[in-house]
Amino acid sequence: MQLVDTHAHLDEDAFSTDVEDVVARARDAGVVTILTIGITAETSRSALALAERFDNVYAVVGIQPNYASQVQSGDWETIVELAAHPRVVGIGETGLDRYWDYAPIDVQQEYFDRHLDLSRQIGKPFVVHCRDAEADVVAQLRRAAKQGPLNGVMHSFCGDDETAAACLEMGMHISFAGMLTFKKNDSLRATAATIPADRLLVETDAPYLAPVPNRGKRNEPANVVHTARCLAEVRGVELAEIAQVTTDNARRLFRLPVA
Numbered sequence: 710m711q712l713v714d715t716h717a718h719l720d721e722d723a724f725s726t727d728v729e730d731v732v733a734r735a736r737d738a739g740v741v742t743i744l745t746i747g748i749t750a751e752t753s754r755s756a757l758a759l760a761e762r763f764d765n766v767y768a769v770v771g772i773q774p775n776y777a778s779q780v781q782s783g784d785w786e787t788i789v790e791l792a793a794h795p796r797v798v799g800i801g802e803t804g805l806d807r808y809w810d811y812a813p814i815d816v817q818q819e820y821f822d823r824h825l826d827l828s829r830q831i832g833k834p835f836v837v838h839c840r841d842a843e844a845d846v847v848a849q850l851r852r853a854a855k856q857g858p859l860n861g862v863m864h865s866f867c868g869d870d871e872t873a874a875a876c877l878e879m880g881m882h883i884s885f886a887g888m889l890t891f892k893k894n895d896s897l898r899a900t901a902a903t904i905p906a907d908r909l910l911v912e913t914d915a916p917y918l919a920p921v922p923n924r925g926k927r928n929e930p931a932n933v934v935h936t937a938r939c940l941a942e943v944r945g946v947e948l949a950e951i952a953q954v955t956t957d958n959a960r961r962l963f964r965l966p967v968a
């Protein structure tokens with residue numbers, strides 16, 4: 710069985726002393742590829758450094774919406790430069806976040822558009838973070854979709870059926886993280902059961918929000934199997950089938966070589 714963890718933050722302090730072990734455990738658990746995601750210019754550089762260090766790690770570079778108001782001069786140019794690197798397979802994470810409200814929404818929107826434009830220009834998919842901002846994200850994606858189908862993913866999806874349908878209609882993929890396994894999230898599981906198989910992805914968002922049975926502990930890419938198993942259960946298929954489908958989808962979307 711092969712799995713791809715399409716969203717982790719391996720550069721975070723949580724992994725500073727044992728990232729080699731974390732990557733090795735993922736490999737042992739069948740996680741053939743990990744995408745590590747930048748949230749600032751500096752962490753995007755770190756993401757690329759990890760992608761150059763481990764042959765099964767690739768980077769995604771961008772400025773996460775909560776950091777949009779802390780951008781220094783030259784930071785965006787850094788993202789554009791890093792984006793061209795062959796070990797960088799996507800742009801983001803970008804999007805909108807009204808939960809933390811760290812950056813004014815118009816600044817978040819400006820950076821969201823910049824990431825969408827860059828993604829289209831260089832032909833690498835984008836990764837969307839959306840928290841308490843579903844309607845705004847869909848509206849902004851709809852504007853971008855006027856130029857053609859969208860090549861991107863809603864990461865750690867926790868929206869409703871309507872949001873999922875709107876994103877799917879525009880060509881997006883939907884990625885599920887550990888929250889899918891949380892006891893209270895019946896409606897999210899019901900939504901997950903309806904997503905077309907060819908648009909499904911799985912991720913950990915490590916080190917955050919570990920899936921059951923590791924909830925509350927540090928999360929790591931090896932745990933993506935728990936989310937995949939939950940997805941298989943709610944869809945009434947075998948884990949092996951979900952692993953195959955989500956791995957094929959990740960390879961196609963991010964143009965990953967077959968590991």
Ligand SMILES: [Zn+2]
Binds near residue numbers: 716718746802914
């Ligand atoms: Zn993330």
